[in-house]
Structure formats: C-alpha cells, structure tokens
Amino acid sequence: xxxxxxxxxxxxxxxxxxxxxxxxxxxxxxAFRALFERHVVSVRRFLRDLLRDSHAADDATQEAFxxxxxxxxxxxxxxRFKPWLLGIARxxxxxxxxxRVHDVYDHDSDExxxxxxxIPSPNPEALLLNQELAKQFNEALSELSPNRRAALLMRxxxxxSYDDIAANFGWSIPTVKNEIHRARLKLRALLLPHLGxxx
Amino acid sequence: MSxxxxxxxLDAMTAGEVAPALEVELRAHASACARCRHELxxxxxxxxxxxxxxxxxxxxxxxxxxxxxxxxxQPSAMNRMLVALAAALLLVLGVGxxxxxxxxxxxxxxxxxxxxxxQSVEWASEPMSFEDPQACSKLTPGLGFHCGTVQTSVLAxx
Numbered sequence: 001x002x003x004x005x006x007x008x009x010x011x012x013x014x015x016x017x018x019x020x021x022x023x024x025x026x027x028x029x030x031a032f033r034a035l036f037e038r039h040v041v042s043v044r045r046f047l048r049d050l051l052r053d054s055h056a057a058d059d060a061t062q063e064a065f066x067x068x069x070x071x072x073x074x075x076x077x078x079x080r081f082k083p084w085l086l087g088i089a090r091x092x093x094x095x096x097x098x099x100r101v102h103d104v105y106d107h108d109s110d111e112x113x114x115x116x117x118x119i120p121s122p123n124p125e126a127l128l129l130n131q132e133l134a135k136q137f138n139e140a141l142s143e144l145s146p147n148r149r150a151a152l153l154m155r156x157x158x159x160x161s162y163d164d165i166a167a168n169f170g171w172s173i174p175t176v177k178n179e180i181h182r183a184r185l186k187l188r189a190l191l192l193p194h195l196g197x198x199x
Numbered sequence: 200m201s202x203x204x205x206x207x208x209l210d211a212m213t214a215g216e217v218a219p220a221l222e223v224e225l226r227a228h229a230s231a232c233a234r235c236r237h238e239l240x241x242x243x244x245x246x247x248x249x250x251x252x253x254x255x256x257x258x259x260x261x262x263x264x265x266x267x268x269x270x271x272x273q274p275s276a277m278n279r280m281l282v283a284l285a286a287a288l289l290l291v292l293g294v295g296x297x298x299x300x301x302x303x304x305x306x307x308x309x310x311x312x313x314x315x316x317x318q319s320v321e322w323a324s325e326p327m328s329f330e331d332p333q334a335c336s337k338l339t340p341g342l343g344f345h346c347g348t349v350q351t352s353v354l355a356x357x
Binding site for chain 2: 027029032033036040041044045058059061062063065066069070119121122123124127129133134137138155156157159161184187188191195
C-alpha cells in the first residue's frame with residue numbers, strides 16, 4: 001500500500017535494463033512487465049528457433065519469464081539481463097526437448113561439419129528477402145546441432161558478446177568462437193544455392 | 200584467397216563492437232582484400248537474413264500465462280479491491296456532477312435554478328430544428344421531445 005503512494009520514476013523506452021531489474025527486484029511488477037515487453041519477442045523467436053514449434057515456444061517463453069522472475073533476486077550483474085534471460089530460455093528449451101524426445105543434445109560431433117573450404121561469396125545487395133528464402137533459412141538453421149544453433153543465434157540474431165555466450169554455455173571463448181565459426185560454415189553451405197552470387 | 204590477419208575483426212565490426220574509425224578503416228581494407236571482401240559479403244548477407252525474420256510476433260497474450268505461473272505478479276486482492284473502490288467512487292462523483300451541471304458548458308458547477316436550467320436547454324437546442332414538421336415526424340416518440348418546442352426529459356419530469 002505504501003508502495004502505491006510512493007512516487008516512482010516513470011518507465012520509458014529509455015529506462016535501461018539494469019534500472020528496471022533493480023526495481024523489479026524491489027518488487028515493482030510494472031518494471032518486470034516492462035522487461036517482458038522489451039525482450040519477449042526476442043526470447044520467443046530464440047525458443048521457436050530451438051524448438052521449431054510455435055506452441056511449444058509460447059509455453060517455453062512463459063516458463064522462461066516465470067523462472068526469470070523467480071531467480072531475479074540472484075541476478076547481481078543487472079546490465080547482463082538479456083544474456084542471462086536467454087540462458088534461462090536455452091535451459092528451458094533443452095529441458096522441453098529432453099522431455100519430448102529424450103534427446104540429450106550430445107550430437108555436436110564433427111561428423112556433419114563441412115570442410116573449412118572457401119565457399120563462394122553471396123551478393124548481399126542481390127538478396128531477395130522473400131518467404132521462400134525465409135523458409136530456406138529456417139530450414140538451414142534447423143540443420144545445425146542444437147548447441148551450435150543456440151550459440152549462433154545468440155551471436156547473430158540476439159547480439160550477445162562472445163563473453164556472454166561463453167558464460168551461458170560454460171565454454172571458453174575460443175570454443176565459442178570455434179562453434180560459431182563451424183555453424184556459420186554449415187549455414188553458408190546450405191544457403192548458397194538460394195542466394196544471389198557475385199559475378 | 201590468401202589469409203588475412205584482419206578478417207577476424209569483421210565479425211566484431213558487423214556486430215557494432217568496434218570504434219567508428221576502425222570500421223571506416225576495415226571497410227576500406229575490405230574493398231581491396233579479396234578474403235575480407237568475401238567474409239564481409241557473407242556477414243552482411245547473414246545480417247540481412249536475420250533482420251528480415253525479426254518481425255514482431257503476437258506475444259502480448261503470453262503475459263497472462265506468466266502471471267498464472269507467478270503468483271507474486273498477480274494483483275493482490277487488496278489492490279483489486281482498492282482499484283474497484285476508486286473506480287466506483289469516480290463513477291458516482293462523475294455522474295453526480297453531470298446531473299447537477301447539465302449540458303451548459305458555461306455553468307461553473309453547483310446548484311442551478313429552474314430558469315438557468317431552461318436557459319441551458321435552450322442553448323443546447325439551438326442547433327436542432329424540430330419545428331420543421333417533416334423532421335419532427337421522424338423523431339422517435341417517447342424520448343422527451345415535442346414538436347414546436349424542445350424539452351429534455353429532465354425538464355419534462357418536473
């Protein structure tokens with residue numbers, strides 16, 4: 001009741017994550033709601049890419065945010081909210097997959113790697129961004145092993161630093177770089193037939 | 200294509216992790232270095248593909264599911280009661296004020312005399328022309344209007 005009467009600063013799009021995290025840790029529901037609004041699209045897309053199922057992604061998104069709320073008091077590096085949240089989302093997705101298919105995600109062997117050969121250059125200006133290419137891109141992503149896909153998505157789609165990804169996976173930075181490099185090579189080999197090439 | 204010691208910097212550059220001056224330098228270098236140009240083409244193509252698919256999904260309904268899983272996020276019974284009480288109070292005050300001041304926008308509030316109320320009705324009725332027999336015949340009966348003069352149901356009830 002006292003909190004209702006206390007004047008709190010307004011939440012705006014410019015309010016930084018660490019400030020919202022601090023306020024959410026103090027029990028301000030609106031601050032957590034603002035964090036949800038800010039990151040839910042990203043988290044859901046990440047989970048849809050990992051689970052490849054929209055309904056499962058919806059459920060996992062809700063579970064990830066519910067866990068984030070429960071574990072929020074433990075988050076000391078408030079500015080690292082997004083990497084921390086994506087780490088929780090990744091755990092939720094992997095648990096969901098284990099339950100569904102008893103897949104323990106240990107298939108990151110090198111057997112399906114493409115050789116580190118020179119792949120022809122695409123032409124970024126000639127990319128025809130249409131439904132068909134989007135479909136091919138999603139299919140190419142799903143060909144990657146789950147850990148590599150998660151690491152690649154964290155870097156390329158969600159803008160996490162190598163440090164943050166390493167912290168999430170418990171890997172060293174060279175391992176993260178290597179995994180993402182290999183994921184990229186495979187993705188490029190799969191996408192090449194669908195991209196315009198430079199003459 | 201021969202190896203180049205600067206190719207590994209391009210990833211950080213496309214991720215916005217290098218200083219603007221270094222970006223200018225790297226782009227100039229890539230235009231002359233086949234290896235870096237090739238890598239930059241790929242990095243920019245990937246970037247465009249990821250941006251293209253990052254459209255806004257329908258996600259707002261997910262908040263309710265999170266509230267259900269997180270009891271501490273649900274509004275407390277006390278808060279709900281306070282909000283309901285405040286809404287009821289506002290409604291009562293709002294309706295009371297409307298009843299007292301009537302339709303006259305110049306009225307300053309408080310009680311008004313019958314003459315003032317009549318004036319306000321005349322003001323409100325000015326744009327309407329019910330003296331026209333054709334227009335008058337189209338009025339729905341029982342709404343408090345009478346052809347020739349205009350009276351609101353408030354006055355008719357007096």
